[in-house]
Amino acid sequence: LSVSLIKIYDLQEARALLGRLEYQRGNVEAALRVFDGIDLQAAIQRFQPSLSEKPSSKRNNKLRSDSSNSGSQHAASLVLEAIYLKAMSLQKLGKAIEAAQQCKSVLDAVESIFQRGIPDVMVEQKLQETVSKSVELLPELWKQAGAYQEALASYRRALLSQWNLDDECCTRIQKRFSVFLLYGGVEASPPSLASQTEGSFVPKNNLEEAILLLMILLKKWYLGKTHWDPSVMEHLTFALSLCGQTSVLAKHFEEVLPGIYPRTERWYSLALCYSAASDDEAALNLLKKSLNKNESPNDINALLLAAKICSSDYYLASEGVEYAKRAIGDDELLDGHLRSVGLHLLGSCLANESKIASSDHQRSLLQAEALKSLGEAFSLDRHNPDLIFDMGVEYAEQRNMQAALKCAKQFIDTTGGSVSKGWRLLSLVLSAQQRYSEAEVVTDAALEETTKWEQGPLLRIRAKLKAAQSLPMEAVEAYRALLALVQAQRKAYGSLKNGKG
Structure with missing residues (x-):
């Protein structure tokens, strides 16, 4: 077979055909030995003149050129496919770096042969297939080799060069x-200036x-x-x-054609987007549509989201109570975590509803129910920092300072002291117990661990602690520091706003 092939084709093309045959049979190592004898550079020099030349305007010359071009493309296709299969063989043998280098040589050769890019027409299908497969394979090989910057460069090369994909x-x-x-966990540098079109987004x-x-x-x-x-x-x-661009995301959900998502699923996704963008009214209206008796009235996720939105508004709190009760009403539909979430939201809504209660008696009943719900939620999820914090706040508002102090300390332990609101709660509880010196130590420690930009609430507490201890000059200093921070924040916000304008 090899002798007859050599008579018909030159050595390069014969090796390409033999190697492909071995590869198709699954003899990867044998295919590699055959492919190793192919001189890609010599093949490029041979194919380049006929494939990259401009077409002639004369008819006879055009016919001769087309015939020559077709033959050269076929030969180029064989050799380039051989190098691509060589890369595939190396990949199967676990040699990702060598495979990537071979695959890259295919693309380098194509760019050398087709210096103006691969034309849309008059390109042999097999040659185009080899080019497309190589372009697609190269970044994957670099990733397998752990060469992530090379993978990034290969992806960009694939999308920015003219491969006729x-x-x-x-x-x-x-x-x-x-x-x-x-x-991927790899920080990519911006695309090179050479690939950037003037006026385009980079x-x-x-x-x-x-x-x-x-x-x-x-x-x-x-x-x-x-x-x-x-x-x-x-x-x-x-x-x-x-x-934080959930409003942009909402527009994309709105643009998706009907039928792609069930409409209740689309409404829920849009509600999540609007809620994250602080448009709670739009989010709640969508959830009401979804929870209509003719749609999905028992959708647990929609009920919990509706309750969460209502829990942040005193005047919607009673509505949130109903949503939360519906969510936790069916024990069979809820696992322990979701039931804890539902009880947590129920407690938050009841606590907020109590703040606008029409009588002291009603307020006391709502506060008791709120603590009961929060306690039940805590029994199901003892390590939820948000739940622990809300329990601490509720205990503090009901003047149970020992329980509030315990919750504040537990919140700090659970979060590792990384969340400033825990320190604020602890300081406020200590000051409510008239333990001002301890509250001051806590506040000072929190200020040291908090970035300058987020120190406002802590500075306010420090000023009030100084005033409570009859230290007016030190209180003035604390307020002065707070004022300077507020002015700096306003200035920065104004600059940012003007820059966007």
């Missing part, structure tokens, strides 16, 4: 690149670049260029949530 191939690369940017970090790619993928789907992939929306949800 079809929509599906390009979509797969864009999705994998966005996933790598989001979860992403500054991984998150911006991933969001840009995911939005491009969604636009492709809107235009009918690719099939619907729900994971694209999931990744975009994660990315936009990370940077």
